[in-house]
Amino acid sequence: MTLAIVTGGARGIGAAIVDALLADGTATQVAALDLDIADVEARDHVSLHACDVTDEEQVRAVVASLGEQATVLVNNAGGSRPHPDRTDALPFNPFGPVDLWRESVDLNLTSAHVVTRVVGPGMPKGSAICNTASIAGVMASPLFAYGAAKAGLIHWTKCMALMLAPHGIRVNAVAPGFIYTRLWEQMLSREMFEAMVGTAVPMASEQTPAQIADTVAFLCSSRAAQVTGQVIAIDGGSSLGRPR
Secondary structure, three states: OOEEEEEOOOOHHHHHHHHHHHHHOOOOEEEEEEOOOOOOOOEOOEEEEEOOOOOHHHHHHHHHHHOOOOOEEEEOOOOOOOOOOOOOOOOOOOOOOHHHHHHHHHHHHHHHHHHHHHHHHHOOOOOEEEEEOOHHHOOOOOOHHHHHHHHHHHHHHHHHHHHHHHHOOEEEEEEEOOOOOHHHHOOOOHHHHHHHHHHHOOOOOOOOHHHHHHHHHHHOOHHHOOOOOOEEEEOOOHHHOOOO
16 A cells, blocks of 8 residues: 545645545555545545644644555645634735734644654655645745745755655645635635736636646656655746736
8 A cells, every 4th residue: 555645635736636646546545634524525545534734743643543654745734724703814914913924834834844744754765745835935925924834835845855865755845826725715706816817827827726736646756756856836827927
């Protein structure tokens, strides 16, 4: 059995990554860790585990229960936690409250360290780690805490790649562009999002979870055996700027 662990793997990009790893043959079994696994349908070769990936003890308990060492780790959990009762919870507030700043950094950056700290030491030579960053970590945007955390994740990816290369473990990241996730739902209607994509993305189309997942599966496979420390943007050219 080849085991992969995918955080935030119950829905959206994470669920697409789970499917891609299995379809690609990179993993024969996937453990999906997610804060909320309610109403998620069971699938063959996929085990669902309720877990707050910012909590090291919870992560250790889940990993210990697997009974198998993962050779693929995808740190995908991120985004934002909803706060419907707070008027100060908008992610584009440059002077946002410190507790929400810390929450965003914990979820989008520290969680990757927590999970890798638990899983990484036992990973054998030939293993792969892939982190889900964002183009918000590459280019300036109004997503202050989120963008800063993703920029930190990109830097951490490169540092880990350098340090783990002698152990035969590769570390890469993907940087998705415009996908209508819960983070965007808090800020824009679907219509406004589509209008923004039409003007902000050089290829004038949004990206899909499956497109992100395909790149993750490649980076975690033997086809990318000499690829490490890289950040691949799947963004329709957004990080290049707007065409003149």
